[in-house]
Amino acid sequence: MKTATDGQSEALLRQGAAIEAAPPEAADPEVALPSEGHPADNLLREDRLPHIWCPECGLGIALKAYLRALEQVAPEMPLDKQVCVSGIGCTGRIAGYVNLDSYHTTHGRAIPFATGLKLGNPELSVTVFTGDGDLLTIGGNHFVHAARRNFDINVFLVNNFTYGMTGGQFGGTTPQGAVSSTTPYGNVEDPMNVPALAEALGVPYVARWTTLHVRQLARSLEQALRTPGFTLVEIISPCPPGFGRANEYRTGTEMMKAFRDVCRVDPEADLRTVGLPMRPGDPIVCGDFICRPRPSYLQRYAEQMRNAGVHEAAAEAAASASGEGVSPGYSRRLESAP
Numbered sequence: 001m002k003t004a005t006d007g008q009s010e011a012l013l014r015q016g017a018a019i020e021a022a023p024p025e026a027a028d029p030e031v032a033l034p035s036e037g038h039p040a041d042n043l044l045r046e047d048r049l050p051h052i053w054c055p056e057c058g059l060g061i062a063l064k065a066y067l068r069a070l071e072q073v074a075p076e077m078p079l080d081k082q083v084c085v086s087g088i089g090c091t092g093r094i095a096g097y098v099n100l101d102s103y104h105t106t107h108g109r110a111i112p113f114a115t116g117l118k119l120g121n122p123e124l125s126v127t128v129f130t131g132d133g134d135l136l137t138i139g140g141n142h143f144v145h146a147a148r149r150n151f152d153i154n155v156f157l158v159n160n161f162t163y164g165m166t167g168g169q170f171g172g173t174t175p176q177g178a179v180s181s182t183t184p185y186g187n188v189e190d191p192m193n194v195p196a197l198a199e200a201l202g203v204p205y206v207a208r209w210t211t212l213h214v215r216q217l218a219r220s221l222e223q224a225l226r227t228p229g230f231t232l233v234e235i236i237s238p239c240p241p242g243f244g245r246a247n248e249y250r251t252g253t254e255m256m257k258a259f260r261d262v263c264r265v266d267p268e269a270d271l272r273t274v275g276l277p278m279r280p281g282d283p284i285v286c287g288d289f290i291c292r293p294r295p296s297y298l299q300r301y302a303e304q305m306r307n308a309g310v311h312e313a314a315a316e317a318a319a320s321a322s323g324e325g326v327s328p329g330y331s332r333r334l335e336s337a338p
């Protein structure tokens with residue numbers, strides 16, 4: 001088992017420290033910027049940039065991991081078949097920045113929107129990029145039922161323990177005792193244990209990484225894109241103004257250092273024990289926890305239509321949509337090492 005204090009994480013932090021320590025360079029008007037642009041330019045909507053995110057927000061890392069995963073699956077799953085759906089929130093902005101067909105819908109309703117989209121055009125690969133408030137607090141009911149149905153969408157959840165966009169109110173993943181703008185004396189509620197909830201609902205692919213685990217996260221998002229049925233990747237991410245500052249992590253860097261210190265990669269963990277109380281020193285257990293395929297909603301639907309001998313076209317569409325013929329080829333537990 002590799003832990004988050006491995007060489008890769010150390011190297012990332014050293015790189016960050018080197019950037020901090022480097023003396024500012026004087027602008028040289030003779031030095032032209034590279035004309036080729038950024039390697040991710042084709043995957044971003046330049047006209048929507050600069051982004052709105054705060055310095056040290058983890059969302060840029062989450063977006064980059066998503067772009068990387070899209071690049072990896074593109075030979076088999078072309079970009080014009082990839083769709084990104086979001087609700088409202090800082091995380092929801094990802095749908096607006098990524099250069100795909102994308103939909104920025106209402107708060108808490110990304111899952112019903114994505115469900116309709118997939119039913120309407122089963123050939124699409126539909127991904128919901130969502131925040132903890134969006135998915136689990138206002139949108140909790142939709143999450144539970146889409147997961148229970150094993151409906152064929154991917155859900156990439158950025159859990160920053162707060163309603164970041166609206167000023168740091170507490171929500172369904174805010175740790176007990178945490179200070180927020182609406183719990184100035186500390187949150188009296190217990191937070192949800194997201195991987196355990198997903199397991200209880202039978203979700204076939206469940207993973208959790210932090211924004212420090214850049215490579216593991218990108219690979220996990222890629223695996224989710226390749227897996228038929230409902231998939232859930234929880235991405236633990238810093239939000240300095242909404243959660244960090246009031247709760248021991250003054251800056252995003254401090255929170256990333258805390259990730260380095262307390263993360264434990266354990267893909268075999270008992271998911272009942274991986275809740276995130278976030279008391280100082282408490283572990284954040286990460287890994288590709290579940291890779292346990294079962295028939296998805298659309299696969300079952302296709303089979304039913306075939307058996308009934310009706311709606312052949314619908315059955316074919318559902319079958320192609322649900323990944324039949326696009327073999328995920330994964331083992332039950334994915335390799336977690338970088």
Ligand SMILES: Cc1ncc(C[n+]2csc(CCOP(=O)(O)OP(=O)(O)O)c2C)c(N)n1
Nearest residue numbers: 088089090091107131132133134163164165
């Ligand atoms: C129906 C509705 N209720 C409330 C809001 C206000 N609102 C917008 S974003 C948001 C919270 C977002 O939190 P989260 O989903 O965790 O995303 P983050 O900003 O943290 O990424 C709220 C309450 C809204 N836009 N619509």
Ligand code: SF4
Nearest residue numbers: 053054057090164239
């Ligand atoms: S409020 Fe939090 S989640 Fe929103 S952009 Fe700022 S750091 Fe990121």
Ligand SMILES: [Mg+2]
Nearest residue numbers: 131132162164
């Ligand atoms: Mg949030």
